[in-house]
Amino acid sequence: MSGPREYWLDRSENVSKIYRGLWLFGLALLAVDLALHKHEDFAFAAWFGFYCLFGFFACVVLVLVAKRLRGVLMRAEDYYER
Amino acid sequence: MSADFPVALVFLLGAVVVPLLHGRLRTAWMLLLPVAAFACLLTLPLGESGQVELLGQTLVLMRVDRLSLLFGYVFVLASLLNVIYALHLKDTVQHVAGLVYAGSSIGAVFAGDLMTLFIYWELTAVSSVLLIWAQRSDSSFRTGLRYVLVQLLSGMFLLAGALLHWRTTGSLAFGQIGLSGPAGVLILIAFGIKCAFPLLHNWLQDAYPAATPTGAVILSAFTTKLGIYALARAYPGTEMLIWVGTLMAAFPIFYAVIENDLRRVLAYSMNNQLGFMVVGIGIGSELAINGAVAHAFADILFKGLLFMSMGAVLLRTGTVKGSELGGLYKSMPWTTGFCMVGAASISAFPLFSGFVTKSMIMSAAAGEGLLLTWLVLLFASAGVFHHAGIKIPYFAFFGHDSGIRCQEAPRNMLVAMAIGAALCIGIGVFPQALYAILPYAVSYQPYSASHVVAQLQLLVFSALAFAVLMRTGIYPPELRSVNLDSDWFYRVLFASWAQRATDALQQARATFGRMLRSTGGRLYARIHRHHGPQGSLARTWPTGSMALWVTTMLLAWLALYYLP
Numbered sequence: 001m002s003g004p005r006e007y008w009l010d011r012s013e014n015v016s017k018i019y020r021g022l023w024l025f026g027l028a029l030l031a032v033d034l035a036l037h038k039h040e041d042f043a044f045a046a047w048f049g050f051y052c053l054f055g056f057f058a059c060v061v062l063v064l065v066a067k068r069l070r071g072v073l074m075r076a077e078d079y080y081e082r
Numbered sequence: 083m084s085a086d087f088p089v090a091l092v093f094l095l096g097a098v099v100v101p102l103l104h105g106r107l108r109t110a111w112m113l114l115l116p117v118a119a120f121a122c123l124l125t126l127p128l129g130e131s132g133q134v135e136l137l138g139q140t141l142v143l144m145r146v147d148r149l150s151l152l153f154g155y156v157f158v159l160a161s162l163l164n165v166i167y168a169l170h171l172k173d174t175v176q177h178v179a180g181l182v183y184a185g186s187s188i189g190a191v192f193a194g195d196l197m198t199l200f201i202y203w204e205l206t207a208v209s210s211v212l213l214i215w216a217q218r219s220d221s222s223f224r225t226g227l228r229y230v231l232v233q234l235l236s237g238m239f240l241l242a243g244a245l246l247h248w249r250t251t252g253s254l255a256f257g258q259i260g261l262s263g264p265a266g267v268l269i270l271i272a273f274g275i276k277c278a279f280p281l282l283h284n285w286l287q288d289a290y291p292a293a294t295p296t297g298a299v300i301l302s303a304f305t306t307k308l309g310i311y312a313l314a315r316a317y318p319g320t321e322m323l324i325w326v327g328t329l330m331a332a333f334p335i336f337y338a339v340i341e342n343d344l345r346r347v348l349a350y351s352m353n354n355q356l357g358f359m360v361v362g363i364g365i366g367s368e369l370a371i372n373g374a375v376a377h378a379f380a381d382i383l384f385k386g387l388l389f390m391s392m393g394a395v396l397l398r399t400g401t402v403k404g405s406e407l408g409g410l411y412k413s414m415p416w417t418t419g420f421c422m423v424g425a426a427s428i429s430a431f432p433l434f435s436g437f438v439t440k441s442m443i444m445s446a447a448a449g450e451g452l453l454l455t456w457l458v459l460l461f462a463s464a465g466v467f468h469h470a471g472i473k474i475p476y477f478a479f480f481g482h483d484s485g486i487r488c489q490e491a492p493r494n495m496l497v498a499m500a501i502g503a504a505l506c507i508g509i510g511v512f513p514q515a516l517y518a519i520l521p522y523a524v525s526y527q528p529y530s531a532s533h534v535v536a537q538l539q540l541l542v543f544s545a546l547a548f549a550v551l552m553r554t555g556i557y558p559p560e561l562r563s564v565n566l567d568s569d570w571f572y573r574v575l576f577a578s579w580a581q582r583a584t585d586a587l588q589q590a591r592a593t594f595g596r597m598l599r600s601t602g603g604r605l606y607a608r609i610h611r612h613h614g615p616q617g618s619l620a621r622t623w624p625t626g627s628m629a630l631w632v633t634t635m636l637l638a639w640l641a642l643y644y645l646p
Contacts, residue, residue, distance in 0.1 A: 007412060009480070019549055026542045029535065038532035041448035042456065051539035058464040059547035066339035067558045073565040074340070080564065080573055081221065 093185025116162035142194025160303035167498035168296040179212035187304040196244035207233030213297030229289035236275035243268030259316040276309025284569040295393035319366025331357030335465035351470040368522040373442025380435040384427035387502035391421035394491035404560035409483030420499035429471035438513035
């Protein structure tokens with residue numbers, strides 16, 4: 001063995017490839033909305049890009065709120081042991 | 083075996099023998115028990131059997147219908163996976179506790195009356211706590227104590243509710259109860275504790291991460307799903323549950339995002355999945371109940387799989403803290419793969435189990451026009467992918483390389499994970515197999531173009547949000563920390579009240595003691611003054627003075643005698 005083995009994911013340009021690939025896949029899915037008419041119980045759910053926007057912003061809001069919550073809720077690891 | 087033989091006894095009696103066996107014989111015996119129990123289940127006739135007369139009441143040990151049978155199947159299946167997963171262990175206590183726990187959960191599922199349910203309910207509490215105490219550390223001992231207290235409290239509510247129910251209706255039968263009287267409320271609280279309703283939930287996040295690597299897997303399968311079963315049996319269509327479930331689906335995901343202990347993240351995401359099921363039970367339509375119990379079935383498998391992968395990480399690296407891990411895919415490629423299957427299943431990716439079960443609940447909510455609930459559940463679906471689907475695999479196996487190099491998980495663990503993963507994919511690809519054993523006939527079709535596309539859009543854009551936040555550095559890093567939750571009330575607030583009350587009581591006692599001492603002292607001093615050695619009343623008189631006084635008295639008498 002000559003040194004630690006290098007993995008494909010160790011190279012940051014490969015991670016960027018995955019990142020760009022994910023965007024392409026997402027945009028392709030968004031494009032499907034142009035052709036596919038969804039059957040939904042709530043009319044607004046069939047709007048163009050509803051699930052894409054909802055998924056994206058739900059997660060952004062989730063993370064930002066959770067980050068704020070840390071200010072209120074976070075304590076040192078031994079908080080209960082003291 | 084006779085058809086009305088209680089299946090629970092296969093495990094309970096089988097567990098008694100385990101300590102006597104060693105080596106391969108023990109392995110074979112423990113593998114045989116779930117298989118035998120499954121064979122037992124297949125021969126069970128529908129209906130009630132195993133009646134026992136006790137105190138003028140008929141206890142029904144085996145009530146077999148489609149609902150109890152479904153949970154019976156999945157509990158037996160889970161127990162088989164758990165046995166395989168724990169085969170490498172030499173710890174007899176954990177093996178026995180795991181089997182008794184599985185057996186008592188199965189017993190509770192088939193219980194036809196509230197008293198039998200109560201007995202098995204308590205047995206699950208007592209046996210499961212051993213899986214936490216088996217960690218054999220000070221802190222896990224205290225955590226286990228908190229856990230078992232909460233579980234026994236749930237049992238007390240159940241007992242009180244059952245007795246009240248008996249007095250008002252004259253029957254102990256365990257069927258639809260509803261919220262009509264105080265008995266219904268008490269029993270709902272008992273079930274609510276097991277289902278981890280908001281504010282009654284924190285035993286779950288407190289206890290599961292403290293259990294042994296194998297113990298957490300076993301714990302994840304039974305207690306909460308037993309609660310879901312009991313809820314589906316007794317409270318279908320109770321509107322309040324829709325709101326309780328909606329809240330449950332939403333709030334834990336915020337905690338999951340900032341939690342560092344990855345097994346606690348899973349406990350939060352379990353809470354969130356239970357929320358979906360509770361909503362389904364609250365809606366109460368055939369589609370919703372089917373969805374709730376199907377999702378419980380799927381959840382036992384994918385949550386078990388996720389706990390298994392984290393258990394393997396804990397076993398090999400000694401930690402499951404996101405802040406310490408990363409890059410483990412290099413050392414544990416198989417575990418990584420299985421974890422990702424579990425992650426895809428809980429996130430409800432098409433072709434994985436969560437997709438075909440969770441969507442029934444979503445569809446039922448939309449069909450009833452529950453706009454707010456549907457939106458919150460959709461938010462929770464995106465959130466669960468975010469924290470369980472991405473966060474767990476990312477921080478453990480990918481992300482920043484922690485430099486930890488370890489062995490792959492033991493072979494028995496890999497086998498258990500492989501079976502779990504296969505079942506997750508199997509249910510996702512062939513949903514009809516699961517749909518066929520649900521309580522009601524299913525006409526729902528999960529694989530429509532619009533559903534698949536919508537779900538993929540939701541998930542891929544959630545993943546994009548994660549990637550964007552990660553690359554811009556907005557995503558909060560994993561930090562060594564604990565987050566306050568409702569357990570703060572009893573671990574800190576009530577404890578400090580109790581401490582203060584003890585202090586006040588002690589002070590009152592000390593003051594009273596001081597008062598008593600000083601009053602007593604004064605009393606003693608007074609007695610001492612009059613009766614002590616120098617006291618005027620207890621003084622010793624010299625003999626001379628006595629003779630003098632006697633002479634004086636005699637002279638006085640003489641004088642008086644001669645007086646005329």
